[in-house]
């Protein structure tokens with residue numbers, strides 16, 4: 377169980393995250409939605425401790441993680457792997473080595489510098505790539521892959537961290553609909569098959585509706601909605617996305633690529649040749 381208690385983040389005088397209380401149980405897949413600047417990225421980075429909260433506490437399984445330092449902090453970051461909109465791969469390294477970079481948090485940086493990985497780690501990385509249908513690309517430079525493939529390499533890198541939580545910050549914002557779907561299917565599969573908790577910032581409402589069990593709506597750094605996709609009524613959407621005194625929300629502007637229903641457990645990870653949503 378991940379628990380945030382009265383977590384606030386100030387940047388100077390402005391409040392990015394405002395006294396958030398939140399409990400997320402193991403194995404949930406949670407979408408975080410809200411307008412640009414609502415505090416979604418800041419919230420994820422606080423959980424991973426890339427940013428320290430100004431106030432409040434973060435606990436995981438009863439242990440406070442908001443005051444961890446040094447090796448303990450590094451291990452916490454490994455337990456809650458991050459995936460970013462821009463993939464954050466090392467372009468000049470091959471795909472397999474990029475996946476092995478996920479072992480840094482556990483092993484330190486020296487093995488990466490000298491490309492020293494154990495046979496067990498290489499096998500783990502190859503298995504992760506195979507799950508993501510990327511084994512044939514293992515020895516290619518990362519920058520020869522498409523955006524969707526690169527994001528799936530980032531998911532494989534997260535997997536070798538053996539995380540409890542995956543934090544995905546706008547993972548599909550740079551992708552076309554087809555690749556966006558492959559990436560969301562991969563996140564759903566690691567959630568369903570491995571029990572990894574997934575917390576995912578999303579720009580599009582239909583992605584949140586199609587793939588998330590629970591949706592958290594943020595506005596001006598505060599939680600204004602917390603519930604299932606069915607609770608996203610037009611009033612709720614107005615609360616999340618609306619501006620005071622502005623016209624009602626046009627939902628078509630925040631939707632568009634995930635018209636089909638969510639995939640259930642055990643559907644496997646999709647690939648270009650195995651579109652499990654079809």
Ligand SMILES: Nc1ncnc2c1ncn2[C@@H]1O[C@H](COP(=O)(O)OP(=O)(O)OP(=O)(O)O)[C@@H](O)[C@H]1O
Nearest residue numbers: 387390391392410411412413414415416417418419
């Ligand atoms: N490092 C920073 N320094 C100063 N202000 C920041 C910093 N990071 C974020 N902010 C501010 O905090 C607020 C929340 O930003 P955040 O990036 O978390 O929003 P978001 O909901 O993720 O937006 P987007 O969807 O555009 O990425 C914004 O007003 C932003 O300008």
